[in-house]
Amino acid sequence: MGTEAGIKVLQLSTSDRSGGAALACMRLAEALQSNGHSVRMLVQEKRSHADWVQTASASHASVSKYLKHVEYAFAQRYKVREGYQFASEPWIAHPIARHPWLQWADVINIHWVQHGFLSIREWAQIGALGKPVIWHLHDFRPFTGGCHYPGACQNYLHACGQCPALRKASANDESARQWKQQAAIFQRYPMVMAGASAWITREAQRSGLGAWVRAVHMPNPIDTLQYSPGARADSRTALGLPMDVPLLLFASINAADERKGFRQLIEALNHLRRQKPQAELIVIGKSKPEWGQSLPCRAHLLGSLSPDRMIDAYRAADVFVLPSLEDNLPNTVLESMACGTPVAAFRIGGISEMVQDPENGALAQAGDGADLARAIETVLNHPNPTELAMHAREWVSTQYHPDRVVRLYTQLMQELLNNSTESDNAVEHRP
Secondary structure, three states: OOEOOEOEEEEEEEEOOOOHHHHHHHHHHHHHHHOOOEEEEEEEEOOOOOOOEEEOOHHHHHHHHHHHHHHHHHHHHHHEOOOOOEOOOOOOOOOHHHOHHHHHOOEEEEOOOOOOOOOHHHHHHHHOOOOOEEEEEOOOHHHOOOEOOOOOOOHHHOOOOOOOOEOOOOOOOHHHHHHHHHHHHHHHOOOEEEEOOHHHHHHHHHOHHHHHOEEEEOOOOOOOOOOOOOOHHHHHHHHOOOOOOOEEEEEEEEOOOHHHOHHHHHHHHHHHHHHOOOOEEEEEEEOOOOHHHHOOOOEEEEEOOOHHHHHHHHHHOOEEEEOOOOOOOOHHHHHHHHOOOOEEEEOOOOHHHHOOOOOOEEEEOOOOHHHHHHHHHHHHOOOOHHHHHHHHHHHHHHHOOHHHHHHHHHHHHHHHHHHHHHHHHHHHOOO
C-alpha cells in the first residue's frame, strides 16, 4: 500500500488528450507525478506518447472506436431528443476490472469515461476490488441517470425518470433504470466524488445519489509557468491579427452545442457594436465559414490551435468571452486568466468561483446577452487594465496552482487509504 510520499494512482479516462476533461485529467496526473506519486492511466483512445498511458484493451480499442460512433448516431436519431446529450450503457464495454493495473493501484481515480468506455456494470466491478475510488466530477453524469448537464430538469435531486432528454420518457425510462443501478452500486461500494468546482460538489451532495457518496471539492490544476503573460503585440503578429483594435476571444470545441451559448454571444456582439464598433472577434475551434460574413463584427476564424498558438491567442486578446449557460470549471477560463487576460462570462456554475467580479473580470446575468455586452465593455473600459490582468493571474496562481491541488488530493487519498487499512484490520481481528 502506498505511503504519503508515493501513492500509486490509476486514472481511468476515455481519452488522454481529446476534450477538456481529458486535458484536466492529464494535468492532474502530471502534477501528481511531479510531487512524487506514481500515476498510470487507462484510456479508450490514446493520443499521447506517454508510456504510463495504455489503452484498456488493445484488441478492443478499434472495435470501440467504431462502435461509439455507431451508438452515438443511433442514440441521437432514435433515443435522444434534439439538442440534448444522454449517456446510455455501451453496447460493448472494456473489461476494465481484470486489467493488471487495477491490482497495482492503491487508489482508483475515475474521470470522464463516456463514449462506450466504462459501463455501469463495471462501476460495480471496480467497487468490488475494495480499493479507494475517487470519481473526479467533470460534469453531472456520475450522479444522474444519464445526462451530462440537467438544464432546467431537477429530477436528479430525487430520482431520475421522465427524462426530458429522451424521446420516450416515462417513470421507468432509461434514466430511471440507470439511476437505480447506480444507487445500488453506491450503497454497496461507497465512493468519493471530487467536484472540480464547489458548485458541482454542492450539486452532487444535493442529488438523490448524494445520500450514498461523499462529495468534496477538488479543483483542477493549471500550469502557470506554461500559461503566462506575454507581449500582446508579438502574439498578434504571430497569429496575423490587427494591432490597433480591441480583440475579443471566443473558444469552443463545438459552438453548435446550445449549452455553449453561441446565440447569446451573437446577441451580446449586436449590443456591443453600438459602443465598441471597432471591436473584433477571434474564434477558436470548430466554426462555420459563413460566420465570417454573418457575425455582427469582423471575425478571425483561426480553427483549432496547438497549445503554444492557443497561448498566443489568450495573450493577443483584450478579453476572453465565455457565454456558456452551464459549465463546471472550464479549462479555457483558467488558461486565459493565467495568461493575464480577464474573462467576461455569465454568472453560472463554477465560473462565478473563478471570475471574481470586479477584481479580475466581469460577470453577467445568466443568459442575458445585453448584460454580457455590458460585462465585456466593463473589461474593455477598465481604468487600469494592467491591474485587472495581474489580479486575474494572481487568483488562478493561488487557487488552482498544481502544488495546492496535489496537496489536497494527497490528503484525501491518504485519509482513504488509512481508513481502508483500519477497516481491514478490524475485519482481521474480529472474534
